[in-house]
Amino acid sequence: MMQVNTSSDLQEERQRLDAFFRFGISVDCVVFGYDGENLQVLLIERGAEPYKGFEAIPGDLVSLNEDIDQATKRVLNDLTGLPDIYLEQLSTFGAVERHPMGRVVTVVYYALLDKNLYNPHPASWASEAYWKNLDEIGEMAFDHRQILEAAVQHLHHKVQHQPIGFELLPEEFTLAQLQHLYETILNTSFDKGNFRKKMLSMNVLIPLDKMQKEVRHRPARLYRFDQQRYEQLVQKGYLFEL
Amino acid sequence: MMQVNTSSDLQEERQRLDAFFRFGISVDCVVFGYDGENLQVLLIERGAEPYKGFEAIPGDLVSLNEDIDQATKRVLNDLTGLPDIYLEQLSTFGAVERHPMGRVVTVVYYALLDKNLYNPHPASWASEAYWKNLDEIGEMAFDHRQILEAAVQHLHHKVQHQPIGFELLPEEFTLAQLQHLYETILNTSFDKGNFRKKMLSMNVLIPLDKMQKEVRHRPARLYRFDQQRYEQLVQKGYLFEL
DNA sequence: ACAAAAGTGTTACACGTACACCCATGA
DNA sequence: TCATGGGTGTACGTGTAACACTTTTGT
Numbered sequence: 321m322m323q324v325n326t327s328s329d330l331q332e333e334r335q336r337l338d339a340f341f342r343f344g345i346s347v348d349c350v351v352f353g354y355d356g357e358n359l360q361v362l363l364i365e366r367g368a369e370p371y372k373g374f375e376a377i378p379g380d381l382v383s384l385n386e387d388i389d390q391a392t393k394r395v396l397n398d399l400t401g402l403p404d405i406y407l408e409q410l411s412t413f414g415a416v417e418r419h420p421m422g423r424v425v426t427v428v429y430y431a432l433l434d435k436n437l438y439n440p441h442p443a444s445w446a447s448e449a450y451w452k453n454l455d456e457i458g459e460m461a462f463d464h465r466q467i468l469e470a471a472v473q474h475l476h477h478k479v480q481h482q483p484i485g486f487e488l489l490p491e492e493f494t495l496a497q498l499q500h501l502y503e504t505i506l507n508t509s510f511d512k513g514n515f516r517k518k519m520l521s522m523n524v525l526i527p528l529d530k531m532q533k534e535v536r537h538r539p540a541r542l543y544r545f546d547q548q549r550y551e552q553l554v555q556k557g558y559l560f561e562l
Numbered sequence: 563m564m565q566v567n568t569s570s571d572l573q574e575e576r577q578r579l580d581a582f583f584r585f586g587i588s589v590d591c592v593v594f595g596y597d598g599e600n601l602q603v604l605l606i607e608r609g610a611e612p613y614k615g616f617e618a619i620p621g622d623l624v625s626l627n628e629d630i631d632q633a634t635k636r637v638l639n640d641l642t643g644l645p646d647i648y649l650e651q652l653s654t655f656g657a658v659e660r661h662p663m664g665r666v667v668t669v670v671y672y673a674l675l676d677k678n679l680y681n682p683h684p685a686s687w688a689s690e691a692y693w694k695n696l697d698e699i700g701e702m703a704f705d706h707r708q709i710l711e712a713a714v715q716h717l718h719h720k721v722q723h724q725p726i727g728f729e730l731l732p733e734e735f736t737l738a739q740l741q742h743l744y745e746t747i748l749n750t751s752f753d754k755g756n757f758r759k760k761m762l763s764m765n766v767l768i769p770l771d772k773m774q775k776e777v778r779h780r781p782a783r784l785y786r787f788d789q790q791r792y793e794q795l796v797q798k799g800y801l802f803e804l
Numbered sequence: 805a806c807a808a809a810a811g812t813g814t815t816a817c818a819c820g821t822a823c824a825c826c827c828a829t830g831a
Numbered sequence: 832t833c834a835t836g837g838g839t840g841t842a843c844g845t846g847t848a849a850c851a852c853t854t855t856t857g858t
Contacts, residue, residue, distance in 0.1 A: 330612060330662055337586070337623065339626070340586050340623040340625065340626070341584050341585065341664055342585075343583065343584075343626070344579070345585045345587075369571060369575055370575075381579065381582040382656075383582065384581070384582070384584055384665050387658055388656030388657075388667065389656070409653055411651055414587065414624075414631070414669065420572055421575060421576045423583075423626050425585075425587050425630065427654050427667075481723075
C-alpha cells in the first residue's frame with residue numbers, strides 16, 4: 321500500500337504550482353418559484369461592483385475553508401434572507417473572461433420553492449431581492465442570462481422524470497393546480513382526465529378529507545405529496561415518467 | 563443602461579478580495595470504453611505526488627488563461643495521448659479537504675469511446691495509462707472513487723434516454739453487439755426480438771449491405787448509427803427511450 | 805446433420821389518447 | 832337555473848412482453 325506524502329514535501333510541490341492557485345470560486349443559486357400563474361425566479365439587484373445595478377442570480381465568492389455545497393445556503397441567506405433549503409448542483413461555468421475582476425469559476429445550483437413560504441429581503445451587497453416572471457427577464461450581470469437558460473432547460477427535462485413539481489406548490493394542492501403548473505413549466509396542455517389518472521396511478525398523492533373553499537364552482541379535493549412512498553418506489557427501481 | 567466599471571476600480575476591489583482568489587481548479591476526465599465484453603474506464607497511474615503510485619482518473623490543474631472545457635482535451639491528451647474527443651460536463655466536487663496540496667475544486671467530465679480507435683500511452687506525470695474493467699477497480703487517489711461512482715450512475719441514467727450507446731461501439735455493429743452493450747451497462751437482459759424491434763422502430767439505424775464474416779453461425783447484418791436522422795428527430799421533440 | 809446465433813411472427817395484455825358525460829357549488 | 836370547473840367512464844389504437852418458430856452459416 322502506498323503512502324501519502326509528508327506535509328513538507330507537499331508544501332514544496334505546492335510552491336512550484338503557486339501560479340495555478342489563483343482562481344476564485346463562486347456559487348450561484350437559481351431558485352424557481354410559482355405564483356399559481358407564472359414560473360418565477362428569485363433575483364437580486366447588485367449593489368456592488370462589478371455590474372452594480374444589474375439584475376443577477378443570487379451568488380457570491382466561496383471562502384477557502386468552506387465546502388461549495390454549504391456555501392450555497394450561506395450565500396442565499398446572506399443576500400435574500402431565505403433559510404436553508406435543499407439546492408441541487410446543476411453545472412459549472414468556467415470561461416476565462418466571464419468575470420471582469422479575475423478568474424472566477426462559478427458552480428450553479430438550483431432549487432424549487434413554494435414562494436408563499438418565505439419573503440425575500442435584500443441584505444449584504446444586494447440592493448434588491450424579488451421574484452420575477454421568467455418571461456420578463458432582460459439583460460443580466462455576467463453570463464447569468466446563459467446560466468438561467470441552462471437552469472430552465474434542466475428544469476424542463478427534470479420535471480418529466482422526477483416528481484419535483486410538488487416542491488413549487490403549497491403542501492396541500494388540487495390536481496388542477498398541479499396540472500396548471502406542469503402545463504406552465506412545459507408550455508403544453510394535458511387532457512384533464514388523463515392527467516388525473518396518470519398522477520393518481522403513481523400512488524404518490526395522498527387524498528385529504530379537505531376540499532377547496534369559497535370557489536364559485538364545485539370545490540376540488542386537496543392532496544399532499546407522499547415523500548415516503550415516493551422514496552420506497554425509487555428504491556424498488558420505479559421511475560417517474562411524465 | 564448601466565456601465566461596467568473602470569479597470570482601476572476593479573483592481574482595487576480585487577485586492578480587497580484577494581484572500582478569495584487562492585483556489586486551484588482541476589478537470590477530471592472519466593472516459594468509458596467497451597471491449598465487447600465489459601464496460602471499462604481509462605485510468606492512469608500517478609507518477610507524481612500526491613498519491614504517487616495510486617490509480618486515478620486522468621485530470622490535472624487548469625491554467626489561469628484556459629477555459630475549463632478546453633482544459634479537458636489538453637489534459638487528456640497530455641496524460642494519455644488520446645486526441646480531441648467530445649467530453650460532456652458531469653458535476654463538480656468541492657469539499658474542503660479533498661486535495662492535500664491546497665484547496666482544489668475539480669470539474670468532472672466524461673466521454674464514451676470506441677476503445678479500438680486509440681491506444682492510450684502514458685505521458686507527462688502519468689506513469690501508466692490503460693483501460694480497466696469497471697468491476698475490478700479498487701482504491702483510487704483523492705476522491706476519485708466517489709467521482710467514478712457518480713459517473714457510472716450518470717451513465718446508467720443517460721443511456722436510457724439518449725442513444726449514447728453507439729459511441730462505445732465500432733462504427734459498424736450488429737444488433738446483438740448493441741444489445742449486449744446495453745445489457746452490460748444496465749446489468750439486465752432484454753428479449754432479443756423485442757430489443758430488435760424497438761431499436762429498428764426508432765429509425766436511427768442504417769442497415770448496411772454488409773454481413774459479419776468468419777463466424778461459425780449465421781452472419782449478422784451490420785448497422786450504422788444515423789446521426790443526422792437522430793438530430794432531425796430531436797428537433798421535432800422526439801425523445802429516445804430505453 | 806448439428807450447433808449456434810440471426811432473424812421473424814403471434815398473441816395477450818397494459819397503457820395512452822380522445823372524448824363524452826355527470827356532479828357540486830355560488831351567484 | 833345557469834355557468835364553471837371538478838371528477839368519472841368508456842372505447843379504441845398503439846406499444847410492450849413473452850414466447851415460439853424459421854433461417855443461415857461453419858464444422
